[in-house]
Amino acid sequence: MAHENYSGMKGPGIFLAQFLAARSPFDALGRIARWAASHGYEGIQVPSGDERCIDLEKAATSQTYCDELKGQCEAAGVTITELSTHLQGQLVAVPAGGDALFDSIAPAHVHGDAEARTRWATRQLELTAKASRRLGLSKLATFSGGLLWPFFYPFPQQPEALVDEAFTELARRWRPILDVCDAEGVDLCFEIHPTEDLHDGVTFERFLDKVDGHPRAQILYDPSHFLLQQMDYTGFIDCYHERIGMFHVKDAEFRPSPRSGVYGGYQRWVDRPGRFRSLGDGQVDFRSIFSKLTQYGFDGWAVLEWECCIKDSEQGAAEGARFIRDHMISPATTTFDDFAGDDQASDERNREILGLN
Template sequence: MPKLTTIKGPSIHLVQYLRDTPPYNTLDGLARWAASLGFRAVQVPADPRLIDVHRAADDQAYCDALNATVRRHGVEISELSTHLVGQLIAVHPAYDALFDAFAPEAYRGNPKAREEWATGVMFACAKAAKRLGLKAHATFSGSLAWPYFYPWPQRPAGLIDTAFAELAARWRPILDAFDEAGVDVCFEIHPSEDLHDGVSFERFLEHVGGHRRACILYDPSHFVLQQLDYLAFIDIYHERIKAFHVKDAEFVPDGRQGVYGGYTDWQDRAGRTRALGDGQIDFKGIFTRLAKYGYEGWAVAESECAFKDPEVCAVEGAEFIKRHIIPVMGDGAFDDFAGSGLSRDGVREVLGLE
């Protein structure tokens, strides 16, 4: 049985707050802002306004300076994140034009060059994470099979296995680089990614030979939108959960729409993300399970509410996470005061074995 752990937090994912105006345009400014709201850490996207990951891969003094920058405000870096970059590791041609915006202009219109650029960024992030003293990295898997998620028209035999074999081939060298760095790659299990539920994660894991660095970023909001049991998911996959986005959601179907949402905007969908505490997710159950299974990572607030101002979400999010973190007991049990004190021989006697 894993040892109970007190989850670290609160941290906040900075990607939703990155702007071109102070204090949201520098790591120093965002760290100061996050600290003022009560956060203890920041999840830093691999954006050149915040970090030069290629320099960080080779320059320990630069990484020390980055850590010093955030620690000056009483926070630390919980993880680096490369969701947009990870997406570019595998892009189905149907999405080329839309995802081109995630890459520098020089690589747009050239899917192979774009993939090679993204792979290079991931290699750099592995080294950067090690120099920064991090244990987990947040990303997306990308998707080759997603356009075929619903089996109509009938999928040709071998299509899904071929897609996952290719996805695994692209990620395996990256996973090996992170393994060398001692850092877990935490794929956010997310609709539109090929890794979007437990079954698809298991399929990927099989294709990468059970790679020990192929791990999970757990975000229950995505499971509510798919109507997946997000608490049972922890029971099944807790050994692979190494990162955690704290994000709320609700699912309110009616006679006109359900999971697929009828192409409506976020405010009108049956399933939509909400500010922490405004949705339907049982966070007490989630934090209890993660503490029970020995989750050693951070609880990271992510603000993508369809209604509430993101600044308000951040303020409320820090306090929400603090209230839900369980300071676990040390050695012993809650009912030790009522212990019998029997020795091993005494136990055998009680059982009538002596």
């Protein structure tokens, strides 16, 4: 259902996680799919852990059920772009001291049992990989979790062996999941994100080395998280475009302050120097991003992830589809100066041009 004018990138899509609610039309997949289509979206990214959208156990084992899900969405006017396991992925690797907080996003039967919680999260990832295959999807979104995040600032100086051991353990937990994804033909796209051990290019490279360059270890590219870290988010595409499998279109801004910086001072989002904004209201240079991704042949979905501390979500969603559509680029099929010369000249002709005959 990708826009017919584009042979590369597909869209616009929308991530449903921030819109699901206890009221209609946000309380069931069919209704929220129709709502998304009414705003001009052609795809929906579905959180796999929300029973209002999907029965994950059933989707992992029943092709009939997955065909019904796809049909329900297509009847509403959208297609499923990818499944998300952000919350489950976070629980694969919970930092020391984080049990009480992270139990709040885990099912009650694993509360207070870190090992059971990790096993549950791992199985959730494996089920989602199987469900993705049955749904005809080739990408899966996730977080890495963060064993090291409490130690991200080097004071007192953490031993280098501590960092290496954390990445070794992270790889030990994720390698079997990556292998299941490989068996199912699904790329596992880690959203590079503060609070996760994979929060920039250096940490992704370190993890990639620990999993022996696993071909299914890919990136969910979201420039908002790089802007808030004051990184070169367009240069990131140059460095890692071969590993970028998914794209969250999310805006952000960083307003220099004499009182607070990139760490935010434990303030509410609206008061932080760096904060997420609705598309077009922040500072992210999306024209350069869409150009770079098109240049490198990105053929995945451009998916709105709405997070804004000022604007209402309904307005953000309505504006977002138009914003994405206006930024999408139809890849060039010819070179603008093809008419000006002949690149099929013979060796003899080339030597003549160079004055070598």
